[in-house]
Amino acid sequence: MKLNDLVKEFGLEVKTASGHLDREVKSGYVSDLLSDVLAHADEGTLWVTLHIHQNIVAVAMHKDLAGIILVQGRQPEQDTIVKAEEENIPILVSSLSAFELVGRLYKAGIRGAAAH
Amino acid sequence: MTVSEVMATDVLTVRPEQTMSDLRIFMRDKRISGAPVVDNGKLVGMVSIEDLINALSECDLDTQIRYKMTTKVACLYADEPLVNCIATFSRHGYTRYPVVDRQGHLVGIVTKGNIVEGLLKKLEIEYVRTEAEINEARQRPTMRQFFEDVTADDISFIFKYHIAGQTLKDAGKAATELKHALKKLGICPPLLRRIGVATYEAEINLAAYTQGGEIIAHVEKWGVIVEAIDAGPGIPDIELAMKPGYSTASDWVRELGFGAGMGLVNIQKCSDEMELKSTVPDGTHLTMRFYYTS
Numbered sequence: 001m002k003l004n005d006l007v008k009e010f011g012l013e014v015k016t017a018s019g020h021l022d023r024e025v026k027s028g029y030v031s032d033l034l035s036d037v038l039a040h041a042d043e044g045t046l047w048v049t050l051h052i053h054q055n056i057v058a059v060a061m062h063k064d065l066a067g068i069i070l071v072q073g074r075q076p077e078q079d080t081i082v083k084a085e086e087e088n089i090p091i092l093v094s095s096l097s098a099f100e101l102v103g104r105l106y107k108a109g110i111r112g113a114a115a116h
Numbered sequence: 117m118t119v120s121e122v123m124a125t126d127v128l129t130v131r132p133e134q135t136m137s138d139l140r141i142f143m144r145d146k147r148i149s150g151a152p153v154v155d156n157g158k159l160v161g162m163v164s165i166e167d168l169i170n171a172l173s174e175c176d177l178d179t180q181i182r183y184k185m186t187t188k189v190a191c192l193y194a195d196e197p198l199v200n201c202i203a204t205f206s207r208h209g210y211t212r213y214p215v216v217d218r219q220g221h222l223v224g225i226v227t228k229g230n231i232v233e234g235l236l237k238k239l240e241i242e243y244v245r246t247e248a249e250i251n252e253a254r255q256r257p258t259m260r261q262f263f264e265d266v267t268a269d270d271i272s273f274i275f276k277y278h279i280a281g282q283t284l285k286d287a288g289k290a291a292t293e294l295k296h297a298l299k300k301l302g303i304c305p306p307l308l309r310r311i312g313v314a315t316y317e318a319e320i321n322l323a324a325y326t327q328g329g330e331i332i333a334h335v336e337k338w339g340v341i342v343e344a345i346d347a348g349p350g351i352p353d354i355e356l357a358m359k360p361g362y363s364t365a366s367d368w369v370r371e372l373g374f375g376a377g378m379g380l381v382n383i384q385k386c387s388d389e390m391e392l393k394s395t396v397p398d399g400t401h402l403t404m405r406f407y408y409t410s
Contacts, residue, residue, distance in 0.1 A: 035373075054285075
């Protein structure tokens, strides 16, 4: 499934890198520990988090993640938006809670990143 | 490929009203053994040394060429495919064939030599073009190519970044910049990711736990070394620091989602070799080594 499809299916709000939504989502990961994501997410993983500060962009960039979904309608900080645009990292916002969102993503066919 | 691509265009010709005596002088001066006979640009026949010998033996040198020439001429058309001309060569067994356009005007002459030469030229063009395409397709000269091209007892690229301590605001900038630099040098994506993640973790450590320090990357012929050096406070118990989940992070660090006690573990996982030296209160020196795999 591509980011585009998810945006349509779950009514996600596209905050950054709208030109990079044709990327295939290979897996999903949900965590609010950045080191945990650095250690366990894979290339092409979609990351679900509630962090809105700019460090999430660095994490996504270094792990070559497909994108980031912020939950509970949380809006990224301005610095985060600037950096994400620079690095072409799509940040999407969902009004759902992490549990609800991940449940639906799983139902849509997205599976967890392989445990390392 | 057509006949016109290989034919010679500077053709020596004679006119039908010239005599065989003229032909003898012409052939002697030009050192040729035959010539097309052309009337007003049109090919009307071929005259050869054989015709001249016959005329000599018959004491017929004052006769016009038109009466001694061969009029049944095997000729080629300029727009004919070259393969046809090879068939014509083997069918008639002559050494040279005049080339005419569709109106019968002489435009050139073809010998076996012309064909071979034309084919070789074509091959050469193809060869040069293929080489050019290969060179273009080949990536920009990468750093590894550079290492092969230059000689010195020791060569390395060094990238140095200053990391501010006690703030995570800009954390990740050095690792990001280093990653971009290494990408430009042609390091492959999987290795690039490992270096990026490990350097990022090291950078976070400098920013979160120290008074600041430096990240120094050495790009060597065999791989990349990344060092993270700080000026304190140092790690009292390295073994404990390496334990997954152990962290001394302050609240502000944890609030940002760091300090899960996974950084050093992750660095070890991402690097091929890791060395951690620390003295309290002087500081810590972390060395990570990454080898090119291919």
